Structures are given as structure tokens and as C-alpha cells.
Amino acid sequence: MSAVRVAGLSGGYGPGRQALRDVTFAAGPGRVVGVLGPNGGGKPTLFRALLGELPVRRGEVALAGAPAYVPQTERARLDFPVSALDVALMGAYGRTPWYRRLGRRERDAARAALARVGLAAVSDETFGALSGGQRQRILLARALVQDAPVLLLDEPLSGVDGASAAGIERVFGELRDEGRTLLVATHDVHQAARFDLVLCLHGRQVGFGRPGETLTPEVLRATYGAELIVLEGGGTAVGVGHHAH
Amino acid sequence: MQRALAEVLLLAVPAGVLGSWIVLRRLAFFAHAVGTVTFPGLVVAGPWGIAPQLTALAAALGFGAAQERLGRGGRLAPDAATGLLLVAALAVGVVLASDVYESGAGVDSLLFGTLIGLRASDLWFTAAVAAGALALDAALRRSWLAAGFEPASARSLGLRTARSDRLLLVGIAAAAVVALSAVGALLVAVILVVPAATVRLVCTRLAPLQLGATALAAAEGVIALWWADRLNVGPGPAMAVLGGAVFAAVALWTARAGGEVPA
Numbered sequence: 001m002s003a004v005r006v007a008g009l010s011g012g013y014g015p016g017r018q019a020l021r022d023v024t025f026a027a028g029p030g031r032v033v034g035v036l037g038p039n040g041g042g043k044p045t046l047f048r049a050l051l052g053e054l055p056v057r058r059g060e061v062a063l064a065g066a067p068a069y070v071p072q073t074e075r076a077r078l079d080f081p082v083s084a085l086d087v088a089l090m091g092a093y094g095r096t097p098w099y100r101r102l103g104r105r106e107r108d109a110a111r112a113a114l115a116r117v118g119l120a121a122v123s124d125e126t127f128g129a130l131s132g133g134q135r136q137r138i139l140l141a142r143a144l145v146q147d148a149p150v151l152l153l154d155e156p157l158s159g160v161d162g163a164s165a166a167g168i169e170r171v172f173g174e175l176r177d178e179g180r181t182l183l184v185a186t187h188d189v190h191q192a193a194r195f196d197l198v199l200c201l202h203g204r205q206v207g208f209g210r211p212g213e214t215l216t217p218e219v220l221r222a223t224y225g226a227e228l229i230v231l232e233g234g235g236t237a238v239g240v241g242h243h244a245h
Numbered sequence: 246m247q248r249a250l251a252e253v254l255l256l257a258v259p260a261g262v263l264g265s266w267i268v269l270r271r272l273a274f275f276a277h278a279v280g281t282v283t284f285p286g287l288v289v290a291g292p293w294g295i296a297p298q299l300t301a302l303a304a305a306l307g308f309g310a311a312q313e314r315l316g317r318g319g320r321l322a323p324d325a326a327t328g329l330l331l332v333a334a335l336a337v338g339v340v341l342a343s344d345v346y347e348s349g350a351g352v353d354s355l356l357f358g359t360l361i362g363l364r365a366s367d368l369w370f371t372a373a374v375a376a377g378a379l380a381l382d383a384a385l386r387r388s389w390l391a392a393g394f395e396p397a398s399a400r401s402l403g404l405r406t407a408r409s410d411r412l413l414l415v416g417i418a419a420a421a422v423v424a425l426s427a428v429g430a431l432l433v434a435v436i437l438v439v440p441a442a443t444v445r446l447v448c449t450r451l452a453p454l455q456l457g458a459t460a461l462a463a464a465e466g467v468i469a470l471w472w473a474d475r476l477n478v479g480p481g482p483a484m485a486v487l488g489g490a491v492f493a494a495v496a497l498w499t500a501r502a503g504g505e506v507p508a
Contacts, residue, residue, distance in 0.1 A: 051401055069401035076395040080269065081450050087394070093387045094403020126449050139395075146402070 002026040003181035008059035034192030037201035068148035078128030091145025113141035133164025249360035253466030258375035259420035261459025264441030280433025284338035305418035358429035358481035428481035439488035
């Protein structure tokens with residue numbers, strides 16, 4: 001049974017605009033899927049379709065449950081008067097009626113999530129005062145509190161320090177072991193090669209499957225086009241050009 | 246004077262509670278504009294024999310609806326739409342006022358406020374808006390916080406932010422309407438923005454920000470009333486001068502203390 005199933009998906013931001021077309025893939029529980037693509041390749045469009053925010057013009061999207069979304073830390077406002085704990089607690093908003101206060105159970109869950117990403121010590125610190133890597137881990141902690149079967153992560157490892165990257169990848173492994181499905185948008189082909197599956201997008205689906213079989217020079221060339229650099233010695237390829245949405 | 250005192254103390258509640266959201270959600274221009282667009286409504290209230298709060302509220306809500314309509318589809322930036330409607334409302338108000346008022350004194354009180362002649366019903370209306378502000382904040386603060394902090398995730402967090410954001414604008418419009426008697430159509434920001442912006446300079450958490458802004462709005466309101474009475478000036482300009490001076494002093498102090506002033 002698939003936790004994420006997309007069949008013949010096409011969609012866009014306005015009438016006549018099709019940012020993504022002909023996407024078909026499926027991932028079962030406990031799978032980490034790297035979503036590769038250049039700027040404008042359709043990664044955010046796919047995520048928005050999975051979140052139900054984009055009208056699906058054609059095709060089907062089926063998820064095992066409401067997904068959690070982890071944005072890039074640059075998307076969050078650093079001047080907002082919220083602590084790391086406040087941000088993690090947002091993960092409990094959806095299951096707490098407006099008339100009920102966030103109680104001990106929610107706070108314990110938020111603290112546990114912060115501890116899981118290695119940030120228990122900074123739970124009372126202001127979010128905007130923390131480093132980029134710490135902020136990214138806090139946004140991941142918020143998704144952990146949501147306890148969702150599917151997590152959509154938008155370049156969670158871009159621009160973060162080594163310790164944070166290691167911490168995030170460790171949590172990915174734990175989530176996989178728990179049977180959750182992760183879709184990780186990334187520009188880093190090396191990173192995607194370590195995941196269970198890769199989905200290559202360039203306005204349409206270019207390839208999908210196990211990294212060893214899918215990340216061929218032809219697929220990477222079709223995915224990245226001019227943004228591709230092929231390194232000598234082993235034919236390894238990497239995508240370049242960090243994008244800002 | 247007692248009624249005036251009660252009025253400014255009641256106004257401190259929406260000023261602190263909603264004012265904090267105005268500052269955090271970057272709605273200061275909207276708050277200023279929604280006050281200003283009530284001007285034509287205030288002008289016609291007397292001749293038509295309608296409570297000024299009702300005509301002002303109708304003008305404010307009409308402004309909100311027009312702004313949304315103009316901004317739909319991204320053809321006009323929200324601040325451009327706000328500016329356009331603000332200027333239009335002011336122009337219409339001035340044209341109407343030239344027919345209604347023989348001297349400029351009546352127009353001055355509409356633009357800059359007067360607490361002379363406050364009725365008990367005015368106080369009840371302000372109290373209702375203060376209670377409404379507290380209720381809205383209690384019900385929607387999670388949505389306002391999450392949407393302001395990072396809007397892209399709001400839906401996945403289970404929040405419907407479009408509706409709650411619209412209610413925030415309605416709450417601000419209602420707060421602007423009840424602030425008109427004290428500060429007039431042109432100085433609504435003095436009470437709904439300045440105290441919260443001042444406390445924001447030194448506050449890094451939401452609850453202390455709202456409490457501090459409420460306390461500062463109350464203190465500034467009371468002092469401005471006393472000052473206005475002594476100097477025979479309108480309460481609005483007195484609050485504007487006092488609020489501006491306090492903001493400048495706090496900004497200077499935080500800058501000299503080496504603290505970063507939050508954006």
C-alpha cells in the first residue's frame with residue numbers, strides 16, 4: 001500500500017499555466033524520496049498540490065493522511081516574538097480546538113520534539129536569534145509534533161551547518177524506521193542518491209525510481225539542463241544554483 | 246471628563262490586543278487608512294441623523310471590501326489599493342464637508358477627535374468592541390500567529406487563515422471606528438499602532454507585548470487627556486505628540502543600549 005500516490009498529475013497557478021505535468025509516482029510507508037529539479041522545475045508546485053493548495057487540473061493525488069510541511073527557514077519571519085517552543089507548539093494547533101488551551105500534553109510533545117532534533121536546551125530562546133541550522137531543526141520539530149504519516153520537506157539541508165545537517169539526517173532515518181514517508185526537495189544529487197527513491201522533475205516527470213537506476217547522466221541532463229556540471233572521475237553529476245522561491 | 250477617562254481606558258484594550266497584531270502583521274498602513282476612510286461617513290452622519298459609529302463602520306467595511314476587490318488577481322498591490330482608496334475617501338469627505346459645515350471647527354473635530362459630549366452609548370459601543378477584540382484574540386491568535394510567522398505552512402498545520410485574517414481586518418476596522426471620538430479620522434494610528442510599536446521595541450514575546458501595549462495606551466491616553474484639558478487642545482494631537490515622544494525615547498534608549506530594534 002502506498003503512503004503517497006500521484007497519478008497523471010498536472011497543475012499550475014492560473015488558467016492556462018501548467019507548472020507541472022504528467023507526474024506519476026508512488027511511495028510506501030518508511031520511504032524517503034528525494035525530489036530533484038532545477039529552479040522552476042516544479043518542486044514547490046508538486047508540494048503545493050500534495051498539500052491541497054493547488055487546483056489539480058488533471059490526475060489524482062492520494063495520501064495516507066494530512067501531510068506536514070517543513071519550509072526553508074528563510075520563509076519564516078525572524079522578527080516574530082516566538083520562542084523555539086512556541087514554534088514547535090504550532091504543530092499541535094491542528095488537533096487542539098480553539099477554545100482549549102495548549103496544555104501539558106502539547107507542551108511535553110513540543111519539548112520532546114525539540115529534544116529529538118537536539119535543541120532541548122534552546123526551547124526558550126527566541127526563534128529569530130538562533131542560527132539557520134537550528135531554525136531549520138525547529139521547523140522539523142514542529143512537523144514532528146504534527147505526528148503526520150507524510151512529511152514534505154523543502155530543501156531542509158540547504159545552507160545549514162554540518163551539525164544541523166547530521167542531526168536532520170539522523171531524524172530522517174528515525175522517521176523512516178517509524179514508517180513515515182518523506183519527500184525531500186533538494187538540489188544535491190549526492191544527497192538524493194542516499195535516499196530510497198528519487199523523483200526528477202523539469203516541468204514534467206523526467207525520472208522516478210531507485211537512485212542507482214534513475215540518476216543516469218541522461219536523466220540528470222534532462223532534469224537540470226544548463227544547470228548541470230558533470231565532474232570528471234566516475235561521471236558523478238551535481239546540480240548547481242541554489243534557488244530562492 | 247469622567248466619560249472621557251473611561252473611553253480612553255476602554256480604548257486601551259483594542260489598542261493593546263489588536264495593536265500588537267497590527268504591528269506584528271505589518272498592518273499599520275491599513276489601520277491608518279481604515280480610520281481615514283471613515284471621514285465621509287462621519288461627515289454625513291449628523292445631517293442624516295444616524296449614529297456616526299454606524300456610518301463610520303459602513304465606510305470602513307466598504308473600504309475593506311473595495312480593497313479586496315481591487316487587489317484580487319494581483320493586478321494592484323494591496324498598499325497601492327489602500328493608498329488609492331484613502332485619498333479617494335479623504336477627497337469625498339472634504340467635498341461633502343464643504344456643504345455641511347460652515348466653519349472648519351466641525352471638520353477639525355472629525356479629523357483630530359474630541360471627547361467633549363461623549364454619551365453613555367458611545368462608552369457601551371467602545372466596551373463592546375473591547376470585549377470583541379479580546380474574544381477575537383482568544384479564538385484566532387493561533388491562526389494569526391502561525392500565518393504571520395510563516396504563512397506557507399498554515400494549511401498543513403490545520404489552520405484556515407484566510408477567514409481568520411479577514412476577521413482580523415474587521416476587528417481593526419471596528420477598533421478604528423471606536424477610536425474616532427478620541428483621536429479623529431486622521432490619527433487612529435496614534436492609539437492603534439504607536440503604543441504597540443513602542444512596546445515592541447523592548448518585547449520579544451506576544452503576551453507581554455499585548456499587556457505592555459495595553460498599559461502604555463492607557464497611560465498615554467490618561468496623560469494626554471489631562472494635558473489636552475490644561476492646554477485646551479484636542480486629545481488626538483496630545484496623544485500623537487506624547488506617543489511619538491515616548492516612541493522616540495524608547496527607540497533611542499534601545500539603540501544606545503545596543504539592542505537590536507525588531508523590524
